[in-house]
Amino acid sequence: MHTVEQYIDIINKALENITYPAEPSGLYAPVKYQLDMGGKRVRPLLALMACDMFGGNINNVISPALGLEIFHNFTLLHDDVMDNADIRRGRATVHKAWSENTAILSGDAMQIIATQKIAETPVEVLKEVLDLYNTTALEICEGQQYDMEFEERDDVSVEGYIEMIRLKTAVLIGCALKTGAIVAHATSAQADAIYKFGVNIGLAFQLQDDYLDVYGDPAKFGKKIGGDILNNKKTYMLISALTIAQGKEKERLQTLISREIDSPEAKIAEVTSIYTSLGIDKMAKDKIEEYSLKALQYLEDIPNSDELKKFAHSLTTRQL
Amino acid sequence: MHTVEQYIDIINKALENITYPAEPSGLYAPVKYQLDMGGKRVRPLLALMACDMFGGNINNVISPALGLEIFHNFTLLHDDVMDNADIRRGRATVHKAWSENTAILSGDAMQIIATQKIAETPVEVLKEVLDLYNTTALEICEGQQYDMEFEERDDVSVEGYIEMIRLKTAVLIGCALKTGAIVAHATSAQADAIYKFGVNIGLAFQLQDDYLDVYGDPAKFGKKIGGDILNNKKTYMLISALTIAQGKEKERLQTLISREIDSPEAKIAEVTSIYTSLGIDKMAKDKIEEYSLKALQYLEDIPNSDELKKFAHSLTTRQL
Numbered sequence A, B: 001m002h003t004v005e006q007y008i009d010i011i012n013k014a015l016e017n018i019t020y021p022a023e024p025s026g027l028y029a030p031v032k033y034q035l036d037m038g039g040k041r042v043r044p045l046l047a048l049m050a051c052d053m054f055g056g057n058i059n060n061v062i063s064p065a066l067g068l069e070i071f072h073n074f075t076l077l078h079d080d081v082m083d084n085a086d087i088r089r090g091r092a093t094v095h096k097a098w099s100e101n102t103a104i105l106s107g108d109a110m111q112i113i114a115t116q117k118i119a120e121t122p123v124e125v126l127k128e129v130l131d132l133y134n135t136t137a138l139e140i141c142e143g144q145q146y147d148m149e150f151e152e153r154d155d156v157s158v159e160g161y162i163e164m165i166r167l168k169t170a171v172l173i174g175c176a177l178k179t180g181a182i183v184a185h186a187t188s189a190q191a192d193a194i195y196k197f198g199v200n201i202g203l204a205f206q207l208q209d210d211y212l213d214v215y216g217d218p219a220k221f222g223k224k225i226g227g228d229i230l231n232n233k234k235t236y237m238l239i240s241a242l243t244i245a246q247g248k249e250k251e252r253l254q255t256l257i258s259r260e261i262d263s264p265e266a267k268i269a270e271v272t273s274i275y276t277s278l279g280i281d282k283m284a285k286d287k288i289e290e291y292s293l294k295a296l297q298y299l300e301d302i303p304n305s306d307e308l309k310k311f312a313h314s315l316t317t318r319q320l
Helices: A004-017 A025-036 A042-053 A062-083 A100-118 A123-152 A158-183 A188-215 A236-244 A247-258 A264-278 A280-297 A306-316 B004-017 B025-036 B042-053 B062-083 B100-118 B123-152 B158-183 B188-215 B236-244 B247-258 B264-278 B280-297 B306-316
Strands: none
Touching: A004 A042, A004 A062, A025 A062, A025 A100, A025 B123, A042 A062, A042 A158, A042 A306, A062 A100, A062 A123, A062 A158, A062 B100, A100 A123, A100 B062, A100 B100, A100 B123, A123 A158, A123 B025, A123 B100, A123 B123, A158 A188, A158 A236, A188 A236, A188 A264, A188 A280, A188 A306, A236 A247, A236 A264, A236 A280, A247 A264, A264 A280, A280 A306, B004 B042, B004 B062, B025 B062, B025 B100, B042 B062, B042 B158, B042 B306, B062 B100, B062 B123, B062 B158, B100 B123, B123 B158, B158 B188, B158 B236, B188 B236, B188 B264, B188 B280, B188 B306, B236 B247, B236 B264, B236 B280, B247 B264, B264 B280, B280 B306
């Protein structure tokens, strides 16, 4: 087993060592730019860790792990076009730095480059890893579709929201872990268990993201606090609040999310205060704990899982 | 061996038999719409034909053949967004019928569905077929990038144009034939030869498209005659004309492609007349003949190629 830092170092070096054709630079420069933005490299890290846990050779999982990271970054690139987002990790998004057409086409190329990396999986497990990858990739598109539809709807349930984030975020965490397990020739029961662990940790991870947008420490959290509130983003926080609020408090919340903003600070403060009076902070924390505990049950028969448990705990209790 | 009609019937039935999840319908309805638009099904047809020629079981190549057709239709979908095209095969394009975001995301999903079909290739040749597919898919993105860049440039050479259409159009024709050969366990020399045949036929096919836009019979040609001229599209015709025109004729052509259009009919008539006086029609026909003859050389050691020769001839001399 390696440390988290060692895995990340291996991944970043391997990402840097990918060579792209020099031409057409208008296609490949945005791909490199998107991958150079950094990020936590959570997905490839989990693939390496799982492979290691099951006694596999981590060199065999580096390529598919990179494939998952490149696919993830492709989804961020196209999501930024669809959401018309200007900034990602402190830098201009590809469609702002170049153009929308460049963002569409470079994203398409990234999806193919991701599949090329998946194709480098040891051939005896290629079919299994490729099928898992394709299924997961399509689920992520489904999740993005629901996410966009939810922004136009005002009847989204908490269950509907959980299903959306399962598709958009959680299945790729499960897929990364299962990919490591498959490459290490774990049993299919073990591969399925670690997948389910990953999906539940993925749900907790996304809910922690929703929580931090409201209750995060501005000094630690990477993004600006209250971004979701200003965008009226239908997170777990807002959907839960709209579900349980009553009478005047509900009316006020609906007014706040439907009218033009006078003062961003005042809106964030008032919505946060409604959340707190409804106990949404506590509900979110409980939900995160529920999925974290559920996840851990799937690790009962999994060997060498201490490092993974520690890392998963850090993900779901993170402050940044 | 089967007839062309039989192959197309097999492909269309197999395409219809693909089942998509019912939800989210906002994601899958545009995918079905795009695939229902029809088209000549040239790529999967060639995959089946090649497999048959080399004595393979065509049932084994149906899935990867569909993958290539779905990938091709995905590129049309995203190209229509990038080109802001309203109409495709007489119907509203996906981004017009739905929205741009829907077109981006449904296209992404199609690319994954295409890869799922490739993943159904018999496992003993999966790695080889998948690698060919990924290489080709990335080349097609490169071709689209050059195509977009060329529209902003006024120094495109005939050689540069040929390289662009090789990437954007011809390699997929070669890939389809080679996929059929690989699935049929042809020798690698045979697979490479039929690939090169396909690339040269693909070049001739695209040049015929450029030719027909100017000199096609309006009663037969599917698209409106002169569309490329009105859009100042840098086809083989325009690039060749700009290369060989001299003096006042060159000035007049440059004026025609740079200024606002008064009368579309007059512009088409005048540009066509310049092309004809420069002998561009003859040059195009010679070039098509050159690539067709070059293609045929690669079939010398290939068995059962009569049907393929006939079909290739029909593609490169087609009037519609």
